[in-house]
Amino acid sequence: MHRHLISAAVLALVGFSCAPVFANSAVTSTPQTQTTTQLPRTVSPTHYALSLTPNAAAATFSANIKISINVLKPTSSITLNASDLAFQQVLLSSAHGKAALKASKISVNAEEETATFHFAHPIAKGSYTLDIAYTGVIGTQANGLFSVDYDTAAGHKRAIYTQFENSDARRLIPSWDEPAYKATFALEVTVPSTQMAVSNMPITSKTDLPDGRSVINFGMTPKMSTYLLFFGLGDFERATDSIDGTEVGVITQKGSLSQAAFPLAASKAILHEYNDYFGVRFPLPKLDNVAAPGSSQFFSAMENWGAIFTFEHGMLLDPSISTQGDKEVSFIIVAHEMAHQWFGDLVTMRWWDDLWLNEGFASWMENRMTERLHPEWNTKLGVVDVHESAMGLDSLSTTHPIVQRIDTVEQASQAFDEITYSKGESVIHMLEGYVGSDAWRDGVRIYMKAHAYSNTTSDDFWHSIEKATNKPISEIAHDFTLQPGIPMIKMGEVSCANGTTSVNLTQAEFSRDHLDKKSLTWHVPVTAQVLGAAPAQTLVADGKGTIQLAGCGPVLINAGQTGYFRTLYTPTQFAALAANFATITPIDQLGLMSDAWSLGLAGLQPMSDFLDLANVTPLTADPQIWNRIANTYSSIHQAYQADPLRQQQFDKFAIARLTPVMAKISWNAHADDTSAIINLRQQLISTLSQLNDPATINEANRRYAAPASDPTAFPVELRKVIMSVIALHADAATWEKLHAAAQTEKSAMMKDQLFYLIATSKDPALATRALEIAISDEPGATNSAGMISVVAHLHPDLAFDFAIAHLAQVEKLVDASSRSRYLPRVASGSAEPAMVDKLNAYANAHLTPSALGSTKTAIASINYHIKVRSQRLPAIDAWLAAHK
Missing domain, CATH: 2.60.40.1910 (Immunoglobulin-like)
Structure with missing residues (x-):
C-alpha cells in the first residue's frame, strides 16, 4: 500500500507542504516465535472458490463460497472473520461422500468481526468443504467491496472495486482474514456483459447469459493472503505490453487510456529490473495497474497480486494538467506497488507486527528504482527527506518501534505510518550501506527463494542477510527496529x-x-x-x-x-x-540543514544556525537545497499564524531571500531546465504566494486571466500552481467561479482537484463554505473527507470543530477501521491549548483504549507546536532584527 495519503497528495498539487501523519504510541516489542491470530487455531483454509454477483445499482451483492479447509482438532464449531454479511445457509461436507452437514446455528459477533458456524455433531480431524451462501453491501468508502461514482462526457458512471488491506476482505468473503492463513483463490463473477471485469489472474472463460449478463471465470491464484485478492468492474479500457513473458497492463475508465502511456512503459521497465534484482521471476501470467477515479484519506495505491489498484490522480498523466512532479509521483507509486509483488505478496509478513517488511522495503525499492531508471531526476537527494519524514514522528514521546505489537484491527490500521514506511526505508538504506549493495542484494535473493509463498518475521530476513554477508547485523537491526526513537x-x-x-x-x-x-x-x-x-x-x-x-x-x-x-x-x-x-555536496548540505533546523526547534542548537546556512546559500546551489529552504520558510510563516504583525516581518525577509532565486529561474520554462528546476519553479511560486508576495500573486492573476489573449501565459506545467495561488487568495466572487467549475467539470480527475482547490482558501468564511460542501453529495463520497483535511491545513481548529459538530455525517465519509486516526489528524496541526481538551473529550466519548494511539500523537504534536510558538519564535525574531 502506498503511503502518499490524499491530503498530502492534494496539498502537493496546490502548493502546500504537509506535516507527517502520526499513529501508534510507543510499545516495546520482541521477536515472535508463534504466529499471532485472533481466531481459533482449530481450522485452516487451503482454497476459496467464490461465486459473486454484484448489483452496483442497488449497492448489494450475493455470493456463494466454497472453502476447502483442514480441521486440525476435533470441534463442534468453526469461527472465521466476517463483517456486514448476512448468511442464508452454511453446509459442511467431507471428502468421503457423506451427506453435507448443515450448520445448526450461525452466530455473528459484529464487534469482533467474526461469524461462528455451530454443528449438531462434532467434526473430526480431516479435510472438508465449507459451502456458504450469503449477501452483503457495496460501500461508498474504499474498504471491502465499494463503488465510485464519477462524471464523464458520456454521462454519470459507477464502477466497483475492492480494497482489503489490512482487514477488510471479511467484508466480501467470510474468511480467515489474517496474513498467515494463505490459500489459493478461484473467482467467478456474474456481471453486465458490457462492462470489463478484472481480478488478480487472467480470464479463463466467459459465458454470455440471455439477460445481458456474463459469467466470467478467472484463473486460480497462487497461494496468497486474503488481503491481496482483487476484483474490479466498470466501463474500463486496457492498454497492454509484455516483458520477460509477463503481460503488463494499465486499466482506466473509458476515455482515459491515452493518459496511461507513461505508467505502462514504467511498469514494463520496472518489472524487468525487479525480475533480475529479486532473483525470482514474477510468477503470475499478467500484472495490471488499475486506475480508479476518486481518492482515499489513507492510501493512494494497493499491491493486490497481479492487479495493483491506484487512484487515477496518483498514476495517470493528463496532458492538459500533469506536471513533472506528477510524472515522478506516478513512477514511484508504480515502483512501490510492483516491489510489493515480491515483498508482501510472494513473501508476506506473518502478522501485522512486521508490516514494515512489506512497506519499508517497497519504499526503499521505489527510490532505488527511481534513481536507477531516471537518474536525470536526481532523486538520490531524497534520502534526507525520507529521514525527516520518519523523524517527525520518531522524535515525539508517542513514537513506537518499527516492529510493534498489534492486537486489534484498529491498531493494524494505525500501523500504516511514517515509522513503518520511512523509518523502515531509512534503516534498510543504512544497513545496505553498512554491508554493501551487492551483498545486500544477495541476501534479498536468499530470502525470496527460501520463503516464497510463505510468511516470515523480521529475523528471517536478517538471517538471510547474514548468510549472504557473513556480517552479524542482527544486533544493529534489532536496535533500530525493536526500539523507538x-x-x-x-x-x-x-x-x-x-x-x-x-x-x-x-x-x-x-x-x-x-x-x-x-x-x-x-x-x-x-x-x-x-x-x-x-x-x-x-x-x-x-x-x-x-x-x-x-x-x-x-x-x-x-x-x-x-x-x-x-x-x-x-x-x-x-x-x-x-x-x-x-x-x-548537495546531499550533505541538506543533511546539515535538516539537523540544524530540527535541533534548533528542540532547543539543542541555536535557531540561528539554520537561518545562517540558508542566508549563505548561493543562488547556484542545487535546486533541491532551495526547495528545502522554501519549505522551511513556509513552515516558519505558518508558525507565526497567530501573530500577523510578526508574520509580516518574517514574510518580508523570506520574500527578499527567495525573490532572486525566482528571478534566476523565472516563470517561463527554458529548454535546458532540469526536472529539479521545473519542480523548484512551482515550489517557489507556491511558497511566495503563501508568504503573500504581491508580485507573485499579481503575476498568477495576470496569467490566470490571460489565456484568451496569450495562451503561453498558462502553460501546462504551471496550471496547477497558478490555480493554487488563485484559490488561496480568492475573494468570494472568484471562489464561486472555482466552485461552479468544479460542479460542471466532466473529467473526474480535474473535478476532484477543483473541489480540493476550493478547500484551500485562507479566508475562514470561504473555508467554512468548503466544509459545508464537503459533507454534501457534491465532491463524491470518497473525496469529501479529503476536503475537510485540506481545510485543516490552514484552519485545523475550524475544521475539527466543524467535524465534531457534524460527526455523524463525517463518520460516514471515513471507513470504519480508520475513524480513530482521522479526526486526530485533522486536529494535529493546531497550536491552540484548547484543542488538547477537545481531542481528549472526543477520544473519551468515541474511542476504545486500544484506538488512542493517533490521539496521543496528535496531542503531542499540538503541544510541540505550542512550544515552538512560545519558545522558538523569539529567537527567530532576534535573528531577523539583527539582519535587517
Missing part, C-alpha cells in the same frame, strides 16, 4: 596529527518533547569525513566511539546521509562547516 551522535574532541584527524563521538537520543528522558543505546554505523578527503566508517556502540579520518580540516558526520541519526556538532565545528557550506 532516534540516536543523536554528539561530536566531542577533535584532534589532528600527521595528516590524520581523530574524533571522539558519544551517542545520546534526540527528542523534541522529552529532552530529559534517559537515552536508549544503539549500535550506530557512522560514516564521516574531513571535507575533501575520503570517508571512513565506524560503529558507535555502548554510547561512545572514535573515528580516524584522513586529512585535517572541518569534519562532516553522516557523510552521504546513509545513517538514521541526528548529528550535534560542537559550535566550533559547525561554524567551520558553515564557512565551507558552498563546497559541501
Whole structure:
C-alpha cells in the first residue's frame, strides 16, 4: 500500500507542504516465535472458490463460497472473520461422500468481526468443504467491496472495486482474514456483459447469459493472503505490453487510456529490473495497474497480486494538467506497488507486527528504482527527506518501534505510518550501506527463494542477510527496529596529527518533547569525513566511539546521509562547516540543514544556525537545497499564524531571500531546465504566494486571466500552481467561479482537484463554505473527507470543530477501521491549548483504549507546536532584527 495519503497528495498539487501523519504510541516489542491470530487455531483454509454477483445499482451483492479447509482438532464449531454479511445457509461436507452437514446455528459477533458456524455433531480431524451462501453491501468508502461514482462526457458512471488491506476482505468473503492463513483463490463473477471485469489472474472463460449478463471465470491464484485478492468492474479500457513473458497492463475508465502511456512503459521497465534484482521471476501470467477515479484519506495505491489498484490522480498523466512532479509521483507509486509483488505478496509478513517488511522495503525499492531508471531526476537527494519524514514522528514521546505489537484491527490500521514506511526505508538504506549493495542484494535473493509463498518475521530476513554477508547485523537491526526513537551522535574532541584527524563521538537520543528522558543505546554505523578527503566508517556502540579520518580540516558526520541519526556538532565545528557550506555536496548540505533546523526547534542548537546556512546559500546551489529552504520558510510563516504583525516581518525577509532565486529561474520554462528546476519553479511560486508576495500573486492573476489573449501565459506545467495561488487568495466572487467549475467539470480527475482547490482558501468564511460542501453529495463520497483535511491545513481548529459538530455525517465519509486516526489528524496541526481538551473529550466519548494511539500523537504534536510558538519564535525574531 502506498503511503502518499490524499491530503498530502492534494496539498502537493496546490502548493502546500504537509506535516507527517502520526499513529501508534510507543510499545516495546520482541521477536515472535508463534504466529499471532485472533481466531481459533482449530481450522485452516487451503482454497476459496467464490461465486459473486454484484448489483452496483442497488449497492448489494450475493455470493456463494466454497472453502476447502483442514480441521486440525476435533470441534463442534468453526469461527472465521466476517463483517456486514448476512448468511442464508452454511453446509459442511467431507471428502468421503457423506451427506453435507448443515450448520445448526450461525452466530455473528459484529464487534469482533467474526461469524461462528455451530454443528449438531462434532467434526473430526480431516479435510472438508465449507459451502456458504450469503449477501452483503457495496460501500461508498474504499474498504471491502465499494463503488465510485464519477462524471464523464458520456454521462454519470459507477464502477466497483475492492480494497482489503489490512482487514477488510471479511467484508466480501467470510474468511480467515489474517496474513498467515494463505490459500489459493478461484473467482467467478456474474456481471453486465458490457462492462470489463478484472481480478488478480487472467480470464479463463466467459459465458454470455440471455439477460445481458456474463459469467466470467478467472484463473486460480497462487497461494496468497486474503488481503491481496482483487476484483474490479466498470466501463474500463486496457492498454497492454509484455516483458520477460509477463503481460503488463494499465486499466482506466473509458476515455482515459491515452493518459496511461507513461505508467505502462514504467511498469514494463520496472518489472524487468525487479525480475533480475529479486532473483525470482514474477510468477503470475499478467500484472495490471488499475486506475480508479476518486481518492482515499489513507492510501493512494494497493499491491493486490497481479492487479495493483491506484487512484487515477496518483498514476495517470493528463496532458492538459500533469506536471513533472506528477510524472515522478506516478513512477514511484508504480515502483512501490510492483516491489510489493515480491515483498508482501510472494513473501508476506506473518502478522501485522512486521508490516514494515512489506512497506519499508517497497519504499526503499521505489527510490532505488527511481534513481536507477531516471537518474536525470536526481532523486538520490531524497534520502534526507525520507529521514525527516520518519523523524517527525520518531522524535515525539508517542513514537513506537518499527516492529510493534498489534492486537486489534484498529491498531493494524494505525500501523500504516511514517515509522513503518520511512523509518523502515531509512534503516534498510543504512544497513545496505553498512554491508554493501551487492551483498545486500544477495541476501534479498536468499530470502525470496527460501520463503516464497510463505510468511516470515523480521529475523528471517536478517538471517538471510547474514548468510549472504557473513556480517552479524542482527544486533544493529534489532536496535533500530525493536526500539523507538532516534540516536543523536554528539561530536566531542577533535584532534589532528600527521595528516590524520581523530574524533571522539558519544551517542545520546534526540527528542523534541522529552529532552530529559534517559537515552536508549544503539549500535550506530557512522560514516564521516574531513571535507575533501575520503570517508571512513565506524560503529558507535555502548554510547561512545572514535573515528580516524584522513586529512585535517572541518569534519562532516553522516557523510552521504546513509545513517538514521541526528548529528550535534560542537559550535566550533559547525561554524567551520558553515564557512565551507558552498563546497559541501548537495546531499550533505541538506543533511546539515535538516539537523540544524530540527535541533534548533528542540532547543539543542541555536535557531540561528539554520537561518545562517540558508542566508549563505548561493543562488547556484542545487535546486533541491532551495526547495528545502522554501519549505522551511513556509513552515516558519505558518508558525507565526497567530501573530500577523510578526508574520509580516518574517514574510518580508523570506520574500527578499527567495525573490532572486525566482528571478534566476523565472516563470517561463527554458529548454535546458532540469526536472529539479521545473519542480523548484512551482515550489517557489507556491511558497511566495503563501508568504503573500504581491508580485507573485499579481503575476498568477495576470496569467490566470490571460489565456484568451496569450495562451503561453498558462502553460501546462504551471496550471496547477497558478490555480493554487488563485484559490488561496480568492475573494468570494472568484471562489464561486472555482466552485461552479468544479460542479460542471466532466473529467473526474480535474473535478476532484477543483473541489480540493476550493478547500484551500485562507479566508475562514470561504473555508467554512468548503466544509459545508464537503459533507454534501457534491465532491463524491470518497473525496469529501479529503476536503475537510485540506481545510485543516490552514484552519485545523475550524475544521475539527466543524467535524465534531457534524460527526455523524463525517463518520460516514471515513471507513470504519480508520475513524480513530482521522479526526486526530485533522486536529494535529493546531497550536491552540484548547484543542488538547477537545481531542481528549472526543477520544473519551468515541474511542476504545486500544484506538488512542493517533490521539496521543496528535496531542503531542499540538503541544510541540505550542512550544515552538512560545519558545522558538523569539529567537527567530532576534535573528531577523539583527539582519535587517
